Amino acid sequence: MKDGVNGVALAVFIFFFLAVTVMGFLASRWRKAENENSLDEWGLGGRSFGTWVTWFLLGGDLYTAYTFVAVPAAIYAAGAAGFFAVPYTILVYPLIFTFLPRLWSVSHKHGYVTTSDFVRGRWDSKGLSLAVAVTGILATMPYIALQLVGIQAVLDVMGVGGGETTHWFIKDLPLLIAFGVLAAYTYSSGLRAPALIAFVKDTLIYIVIAVAIIYIPIKLGGFDEIFAKAGEAYAQTNPATGKPRGSLVPGEAGQWTYATLALGSALALFMYPHSITATLSSRSREVIRRNTTILPLYSLMLGLLALLGFMAIAAGIQVKNGQLAIPQLFETMFPDWFAGVAFAAIGIGALVPAAIMSIAAANLFTRNIYKDFIKPDATPAQETKVSKLVSLLVKVGALAFVLTMDKTVAINFQLLGGIWILQTFPALVGGLFTRWFHRWALLAGWAVGMIYGTVAAYGVASPTQKHFGGSSAEIPGIGEIGYIGLTAFVLNVVVTVVLTFVLKAVKAPEGVDETSPEDYTADAGDRGVDPKLPKVGAETH
Amino acid sequence: MERNSPLDFPSITEVISEGTGIAMPEATQGKQPTIxxxxxxxxxxxxxxxxxxxxxxxxxxxxxxxxxxxxxxxxxxxxxxxxxxxxxxxxxxxxxxxxxxxxxxxx
The missing domain is CATH 1.10.287 (Helix Hairpins)
Structure with a gap:
């Protein structure tokens, strides 16, 4: 790391940051609707976004600053194993092609704002809906914290993070400012702010990747040279484990891990509340299907980005904290002004998802905890007010998390969050296609998956950590090493199916399904679907 | 999933026989008009x-x-x-x- 502050890069960074701040506040006037005090407006942008806005929003939402930093960092650290992110994002799109339009339709018909709203309506179980809501909030919190970690990494490399001896307040001041600004415009503009800022973010990211993928290999002597050097680096023995650092292609033993991580993560991605929020804000179900055909552009970008991890090795970047590898690569290879653009891309890349995630978590709290359990007669205006406040609280919580605890804690929790959120799949996606499952069986399956996943992850040791050292463990009965989340998910489904048979045999009450089959295929313009907005709070309880 | 429909809610089978409502091409084993x-x-x-x-x-x-x-x-x-x-x-x-x-x- 260079000593002192990189003035030019910092100036460029601040310029972009100010620009998006202004946009964030102006966003509340964009496509403004009359009933702005409803959760549909604040929390879903009026459910009015077309194909391109949805594309930017989803891209801005799913491909976060942490992704940009962590995926190449994983490649930098261990090679091939980190590339699973690419097949993972390939598998996401055929999956969502099949189930998201159904979720969109039923949500639009009944005014559902969150996945838990749907789960409650479909299964007639507040307990199950609470389980889904709590899982969603728990999984989202550390994700927000990691966005702040992403901003910190960039600030560190620019030299404004301060040294170990700097007073904590001075050291964290830039992060506090960034955070304050983010909180303020999310509060005032809701989902419209990140939707608008996502344009800037993605444009910057695409420019940076395009330049990086051409410019850096030229400077480093081409891809042959880069992979030759990376191959040498991976072959060297890691003193901590006594094994090679990594490999260019996964060996026999690593292939199960690779495939299960890709599949498990793909299944989990659209269980996250923030992905659903971005989906439900779209105008029609066609918008969603059309998006599955253009979203893979981001996967391509992610693949190219991952290659930067090899370039960091070839460029001789040496960092203790792998998260700094890519920002450091940019600073070393790019002229200062363009490094500033790259850092701005990562920094803004953190703000967009952090805003959407806090909105999503706040919606879950408001709809499925506050309204269901605390104040059932809350008006739409009250709901919006609570959601706004909770979105602030969620961010303060994430900030406190990042400032007071070690970064590894946030990473551990994020890893657990992925395992947890996958356990809501049977209730949600299962529910979109069938009501055969029994609601209590779903709840039991969820609990078993959560407990197994947590215990198994706790038991994973790594050279640097005794617990939560990774997300893979031996799959019982198969003996291969696989993703814990997927194993837990299979267990979850088995328990759900077996208990459903049992509960049906003893005729346990199944509750009343408030949805009807046509609801799952309704589109904007169909009979019974309000062309504008469903009236919030008017759904059948 | 539809194989379970005897235990199931008529809803799902209704959708299928109506044929208008299938959003999941895979979920089409079973009745004639859907495949x-x-x-x-x-x-x-x-x-x-x-x-x-x-x-x-x-x-x-x-x-x-x-x-x-x-x-x-x-x-x-x-x-x-x-x-x-x-x-x-x-x-x-x-x-x-x-x-x-x-x-x-x-x-």
Whole structure:
């Protein structure tokens, strides 16, 4: 790391940051609707976004600053194993092609704002809906914290993070400012702010990747040279484990891990509340299907980005904290002004998802905890007010998390969050296609998956950590090493199916399904679907 | 899933027999009107990436290189494009399917 502050890069960074701040506040006037005090407006942008806005929003939402930093960092650290992110994002799109339009339709018909709203309506179980809501909030919190970690990494490399001896307040001041600004415009503009800022973010990211993928290999002597050097680096023995650092292609033993991580993560991605929020804000179900055909552009970008991890090795970047590898690569290879653009891309890349995630978590709290359990007669205006406040609280919580605890804690929790959120799949996606499952069986399956996943992850040791050292463990009965989340998910489904048979045999009450089959295929313009907005709070309880 | 329909709610089977409402091409085993060659093709388009990507041993190798990039990496990047094309085909076919069915139902 260079000593002192990189003035030019910092100036460029601040310029972009100010620009998006202004946009964030102006966003509340964009496509403004009359009933702005409803959760549909604040929390879903009026459910009015077309194909391109949805594309930017989803891209801005799913491909976060942490992704940009962590995926190449994983490649930098261990090679091939980190590339699973690419097949993972390939598998996401055929999956969502099949189930998201159904979720969109039923949500639009009944005014559902969150996945838990749907789960409650479909299964007639507040307990199950609470389980889904709590899982969603728990999984989202550390994700927000990691966005702040992403901003910190960039600030560190620019030299404004301060040294170990700097007073904590001075050291964290830039992060506090960034955070304050983010909180303020999310509060005032809701989902419209990140939707608008996502344009800037993605444009910057695409420019940076395009330049990086051409410019850096030229400077480093081409891809042959880069992979030759990376191959040498991976072959060297890691003193901590006594094994090679990594490999260019996964060996026999690593292939199960690779495939299960890709599949498990793909299944989990659209269980996250923030992905659903971005989906439900779209105008029609066609918008969603059309998006599955253009979203893979981001996967391509992610693949190219991952290659930067090899370039960091070839460029001789040496960092203790792998998260700094890519920002450091940019600073070393790019002229200062363009490094500033790259850092701005990562920094803004953190703000967009952090805003959407806090909105999503706040919606879950408001709809499925506050309204269901605390104040059932809350008006739409009250709901919006609570959601706004909770979105602030969620961010303060994430900030406190990042400032007071070690970064590894946030990473551990994020890893657990992925395992947890996958356990809501049977209730949600299962529910979109069938009501055969029994609601209590779903709840039991969820609990078993959560407990197994947590215990198994706790038991994973790594050279640097005794617990939560990774997300893979031996799959019982198969003996291969696989993703814990997927194993837990299979267990979850088995328990759900077996208990459903049992509960049906003893005729346990199944509750009343408030949805009807046509609801799952309704589109904007169909009979019974309000062309504008469903009236919030008017759904059948 | 539909195999369980005797235990199930009539709702699901109703949707299927109506034929208008299937959003999941895979979920079409069972009654006659729901399986059409078109839908089988759609299902295959959506399923192919899973076979290709989860069969890791088929691509876990360095050779052949492409522009200096090991096979393992460029093959998966290529699949981003292939799966995009397949999803696009599925989307177009799905539109055809829906149009045909809606036309039959409403007119």
């Amino acid at each position: 059409t060659p078109l839908r089988v093709v759609i299902a295959l388009c959506l399923f192919a990436p899973f076979v290709a990507m989860l069969w890791v041993s088929s691509y876990a190798k360095v050779e052949p290189l492409f522009a200096g990039i090991p096979f393992f990496y460029w093959y998966q990047m290529l699949w981003v494009l292939v799966s995009t094309a397949l999803t696009m085909v599925a989307y177009k076919l799905w539109q055809l399917d829906q149009r045909a069915r809606k036309g039959g139902d409403e007119r």
